[in-house]
Amino acid sequence: MTQTSMNTRPSAPRRTASAGFSLIEVLIAMVVFAIGVLSLAICIPLGTHKIDTAGNQTHASELAAQRAEALLITPYGDNDLTAGVHTDANNPVDGQYFVDWTVTDDAPVTACKRVVVQVSRGSASNTPDAQVVIVTPESGG
Numbered sequence: 258m259t260q261t262s263m264n265t266r267p268s269a270p271r272r273t274a275s276a277g278f279s280l281i282e283v284l285i286a287m288v289v290f291a292i293g294v295l296s297l298a299i300c301i302p303l304g305t306h307k308i309d310t311a312g313n314q315t316h317a318s319e320l321a322a323q324r325a326e327a328l329l330i331t332p333y334g335d336n337d338l339t340a341g342v343h344t345d346a347n348n349p350v351d352g353q354y355f356v357d358w359t360v361t362d363d364a365p366v367t368a369c370k371r372v373v374v375q376v377s378r379g380s381a382s383n384t385p386d387a388q389v390v391i392v393t394p395e396s397g398g
Contacts (some may be wrong), residue, residue, distance in 0.1 A: 276356035317376040355381035
């Protein structure tokens, strides 16, 4: 039986020339990281714009629904339900929304009125952000 000495220590791993990262590898990693960060920086303003647009459209839809509900309880012979285009007396609502509605007699059937409520932002002539169509019948007899 051979005895090994207790005082021998394992040899330390040798360092080779390939240990660590070279300057080129670090620079390439930094360029890839910078491209990723800049891509995210471009997406943030686009996302913020989409959120603002959705919020404005939601508010316009709410205003259109409120006006439609008010017109549904309006008496059939009221001036707000005469044929033609009507505008909200409170325009611009909240400083930027324009509410108007168009009434068509005898549509879709006789003794009914078709009402199209539109809400535009910025100007009454802009493309509507929200639109609601209701039909109110003549009742009673």
